[in-house]
Amino acid sequence: MSTAAKGSLEGGFVAKKSFGQNFLHNEKIIDKIIQTGEISENDAILEIGPGHGALTKKLVLSPAREIILCEKDDFLFEEIKKKYDLKKTKVIHQDALTLIPSLIVRKPFKVISNLPYNISSPVIISLLSVCPTTPDKMVLMLQKEVAQRLIAPVGDSNRGWLTALVEMVCEARIAIDVSRYNFTPVPKVESSVLEMKNIVMPRDFSVKQAIRVLKAGFVSKRKKIKNSLFGFFKVPQEKVTSLSDKYKIDINLRAEDLTKENWIDLIREFKDLGLI
Template structure:
């Protein structure tokens, strides 16, 4: 039985008397071609262990199970656990885990060198993606469906204006990121108000830019974007999270050759790395 169709999805929802929860961002994908395309983007083989976040009724899980060696599906909504045990009963390579993706230890579940695939609820997209990248999990690749606007922010560069920001730098610092394809809102039950996109994030063996102190680097980045209309000089010298004097900021900007009147949104990752390293040295040495 193919799960990813409007009729099957409605039948399952009726069978289990399921009312979808807006608070959990539950929108179920009902297009088999798109489900299979997501698996294709993730380049799943029988050698792969795949962690799926938010399997819902198991439509994407089913397609992953056909291609992967093992699928571990992490679902927060306890009402869906018996549904998944039913819809995925024929797949002995699927394990269903009741848990919160913002808390679960993915390495403990999946071991090393696994892939993460998910149709993420919009409201927790950024926290989950950044948790996967910042907490040093042993994940090789992340393929997620997210709100189209968020996908565009993930892959944005300084040339992309307001789309470029802290999320862009955080994602691209850790991964090679690209938008695989867009997904219209019409292929979901219930239909969301916005379109989605599937993003492929291949985790880098080494971060895009080498920095002296990663936490300090991201403090500089966050301070630079906190008030986007401010110049880089004013943003950094007035940022409460980093405590830098104007003289120190001026010296660092001059030495790395960045015009103090530029805004942070015009600096690329390598420039932020160079600037943060010099600020770190001037502040702590």
Template structure:
């Protein structure tokens, strides 16, 4: 392998960043992962990619994009807001003709189900830190279930990843844990040290893998969202107080929950029962 190429036959990512002037922007929540062995590990964590369309958010200079294509993704749709990255991504597209579509735009304004167009889809992304949680909540709370995607393989700060996979009675258990636990099987696949990124963030990151449950307990997604928001919005208070606006003590007694309990002690099933009672 010459110094001018990487394991996929494209230039090393450091060279790409230098050539296109792609220093990471804090305002866009960018931290680039340059080690193609690590991006390959992320791609493998998503399982078999042959025959599926992979949607990626925030590809940046294309490190993970390249790994997804190299590991057999039939097609990758990469959503990138930073116009500076488009030329670098065009080079990847030329290297893998017909397999990479780059969409220039804001992921928060993107119709992901529309992009999927009924095709088998997996979402794999090193999400920009500033929009990661919001995107995950949107994907967990889509109206139609099973959802348009087969799985989510996403990178978050370790602390956020722990909240996503948290179980009741743990300090990390909150709204994210309820939503993820209700509709998916979520696990942390592996950690990624800060020094693997450019620039290095101040924290360790984790890759999480979420697979949708075919038949989660029935509840109105918007009502469950409101119940969890109210309960964890005042997590140190007893539920009779934090859920006062939704019926408080009376609501809790309806479903047989002790009004003096606190939000983090409730199971996902109990939150679903509350949402149904509301």
């Protein structure tokens, strides 16, 4: 049994499956996460689900000017609050999904977290679509399958609407693959650290508008976009043909086959047509 596991048991804490709690205890991997974060003295950092503070203690030692710790669990919130009641830390007892829509932070702003797996995709969506301060960079521990899906290339059947959105707004890569045996309790899945950098929101439309179009395109993944995307928005056939000719888009393709540039062109046009 690892030291982290013993500490959890001796402290009387039992990980909650409903909260997706799996605590990282490998110091070398934690150091790699910190390195990937490229933290400077100007950065504000958000950590979601700090748990017992294995990553937190390294964040506190970093040059970051501000560290925001968001913990939903009552027991862990009290533990983290006692450990890290410091001038540059702010410990918040709240569900991350209710915090994010009201989170205003002075930039540069980075999110560095070992995310609870049961909320990983909703957290990413919220940070990109409803957070008043868009992160400049995110370094997130995710289920490996989720991380791989988020960087799936054009034409890959694993692509989904969130893959297309991530590709549209940032550069994403898997920085580290992490064995499940580096966590307590040991999860059933493998993990990966996803780095999302150079995050820039679209200029000509909102992320919410982009999401509406992307969801329509991917709602029936095996359908061609002439039926799924254009059919959903009831675009007249002559307009479909016009857009296809204008942007050299084959309407017999599936959503997974469209490039970032294809999506940007279509979302902009759908906005101009008043469809979103």
